[in-house]
Amino acid sequence: MTRVLVVDDEPQILRALRINLRARGYEVDVAADGESALRLAARDHPDVVVLDLGLPGIDGIEVIEGLRGWTSVPIIVLSVRDREADKVAALDAGADDYVTKPFGMDELLARMRAALRRVTPADEPVLIETPDFTIDLAARRVTRAGEEVRLTATEWHILEVLVRNAGRLVTQRQLLQAVWGPKYETETHYLRVYVGQLRRKLEPVPSEPRYFLTAARMGYRFEPEAP
Amino acid sequence: MTRVLVVDDEPQILRALRINLRARGYEVDVAADGESALRLAARDHPDVVVLDLGLPGIDGIEVIEGLRGWTSVPIIVLSVRDREADKVAALDAGADDYVTKPFGMDELLARMRAALRRVTPADEPVLIETPDFTIDLAARRVTRAGEEVRLTATEWHILEVLVRNAGRLVTQRQLLQAVWGPKYETETHYLRVYVGQLRRKLEPVPSEPRYFLTAARMGYRFEPEAP
DNA sequence: GCCTCCGCGTACAGATTGTGTAAGGAAGCC
DNA sequence: GGCTTCCTTACACAATCTGTACGCGGAGGC
Numbered sequence: 327m328t329r330v331l332v333v334d335d336e337p338q339i340l341r342a343l344r345i346n347l348r349a350r351g352y353e354v355d356v357a358a359d360g361e362s363a364l365r366l367a368a369r370d371h372p373d374v375v376v377l378d379l380g381l382p383g384i385d386g387i388e389v390i391e392g393l394r395g396w397t398s399v400p401i402i403v404l405s406v407r408d409r410e411a412d413k414v415a416a417l418d419a420g421a422d423d424y425v426t427k428p429f430g431m432d433e434l435l436a437r438m439r440a441a442l443r444r445v446t447p448a449d450e451p452v453l454i455e456t457p458d459f460t461i462d463l464a465a466r467r468v469t470r471a472g473e474e475v476r477l478t479a480t481e482w483h484i485l486e487v488l489v490r491n492a493g494r495l496v497t498q499r500q501l502l503q504a505v506w507g508p509k510y511e512t513e514t515h516y517l518r519v520y521v522g523q524l525r526r527k528l529e530p531v532p533s534e535p536r537y538f539l540t541a542a543r544m545g546y547r548f549e550p551e552a553p
Numbered sequence: 554m555t556r557v558l559v560v561d562d563e564p565q566i567l568r569a570l571r572i573n574l575r576a577r578g579y580e581v582d583v584a585a586d587g588e589s590a591l592r593l594a595a596r597d598h599p600d601v602v603v604l605d606l607g608l609p610g611i612d613g614i615e616v617i618e619g620l621r622g623w624t625s626v627p628i629i630v631l632s633v634r635d636r637e638a639d640k641v642a643a644l645d646a647g648a649d650d651y652v653t654k655p656f657g658m659d660e661l662l663a664r665m666r667a668a669l670r671r672v673t674p675a676d677e678p679v680l681i682e683t684p685d686f687t688i689d690l691a692a693r694r695v696t697r698a699g700e701e702v703r704l705t706a707t708e709w710h711i712l713e714v715l716v717r718n719a720g721r722l723v724t725q726r727q728l729l730q731a732v733w734g735p736k737y738e739t740e741t742h743y744l745r746v747y748v749g750q751l752r753r754k755l756e757p758v759p760s761e762p763r764y765f766l767t768a769a770r771m772g773y774r775f776e777p778e779a780p
Numbered sequence: 781g782c783c784t785c786c787g788c789g790t791a792c793a794g795a796t797t798g799t800g801t802a803a804g805g806a807a808g809c810c
Numbered sequence: 811g812g813c814t815t816c817c818t819t820a821c822a823c824a825a826t827c828t829g830t831a832c833g834c835g836g837a838g839g840c
Contacts, residue, residue, distance in 0.1 A: 398671075410657040417663040422671065423650065424664075430637040436644040437651075444625075444649065444671060478815055495693040514798080516817080522800055533800090541693055542798065542825065543706035705826060741787085743828080749789055760789090769787070769836085
């Protein structure tokens with residue numbers, strides 16, 4: 327089922343969108359400000375985000391940047407601002423589309439379909455195999471020596487972000503933002519605890535990590551292949 | 554180099570687009586009708602297509618369908634028609650974006666960048682190779698003779714600034730400002746220490762730098778190729 | 781040609797900060 | 811109530827950063 331995260335501070339628009347999208351068979355998350363948007367996105371992993379730019383609190387552009395730190399989910403921006411500079415800023419920050427209010431529901435739906443169509447065929451590898459364990463992203467399952475490894479929700483969340491960025495460094499900020507939300511950007515000790523648990527469950531020698539590598543003062547990196 | 558196929562039957566728009574896109578470093582193909590568009594696309598495999606809907610001969614929608622038969626190249630539709638039904642039809646036929654004429658060149662360029670970004674995911678391996686070592690900016694990793702070279706956060710930061718300005722001189726002020734912040738503009742000796750460490754870790758003969766060159770009283774320069 | 785001065789590179793050590801691990805309390809679920 | 815999971819704190823250890831000292835060499839003045 328396709329999940330949409332709708333972010334807008336105007337209740338009637340939020341309501342209209344929710345009703346329309348539900349009627350079309352989408353599962354709908356709603357948020358009225360940037361912080362909840364980032365938190366919900368981190369928790370629910372929507373397939374597409376519809377984002378109003380004129381938010382209270384965190385700026386819409388910052389929400390785009392926050393999301394882009396860890397996910398490539400399509401972002402469709404809604405905005406009353408019709409100035410070219412605004413569009414360029416949003417698109418260059420990482421938005422996929424920019425629709426000016428007032429907009430037609432059919433157009434928005436068509437743009438959503440277009441955005442979703444692009445994502446689906448590019449099905450990322452769902453199975454990640456290493457010499458020591460196998461990760462099935464679709465089934466949310468990790469197998470080690472034939473046995474299933476039980477992971478908690480938080481452990482899985484961290485694993486997922488790292489694995490989806492395999493080979494790349496993920497900064498502590500990105501991880502914290504993705505898993506706990508933007509307010510926790512400084513709580514780096516959470517990461518230490520949970521990365522440590524992942525290592526204990528998955529690394530052949532937890533004290534000498536081979537897959538979940540630390541880059542001091544920067545972040546962590548998942549390295550799927552034995553070096 | 555990025556190749557753009559522009560399809561429009563109005564000569565002045567075609568001309569304006571060609572000039573603007575060339576000026577931005579794109580390679581530009583042009584076509585004035587649907588048939589040439591399909592032919593050129595097949596021949597040249599553009600990275601993005603900018604397509605006017607109001608074409609003589611084959612309908613614009615048919616061009617989209619024709620392209621979608623064999624390629625997923627991003628298609629940005631231009632059109633004078635602002636009716637929602639037209640947008641929906643084009644998007645559902647396979648277009649990625651729909652821009653109503655008259656449009657701003659900056660907006661179109663931003664939408665092109667957004668479309669291109671999706672195709673070439675931002676995580677394209679940003680690899681800088683020299684005869685002696687390889688830098689992977691995404692992974693934050695340096696490999697030398699097959700072995701990973703461990704760099705500290707500060708070392709990385711300096712390396713990154715230098716590498717992103719490869720071949721150009723980076724002033725001491727720029728470096729200090731980028732790595733330590735504007736308050737440290739005068740602490741040039743920090744640079745000496747850390748550039749020295751980079752040389753020790755990466756230069757074949759640290760005392761005779763070949764990649765990390767000093768420009769006395771000015772700054773440093775990274776030279777990726779052996780002279 | 782000699783001397784001085786300034787900037788550069790290196791070495792090193794104390795202070796600071798980051799990291800990994802263990803463990804306990806709170807909250808939720810069966 | 812027992813179990814699991816999450817959040818939080820504490821602590822030891824290690825790595826990194828910061829700051830000082832010193833030797834070297836080239837540019838320019840004399």
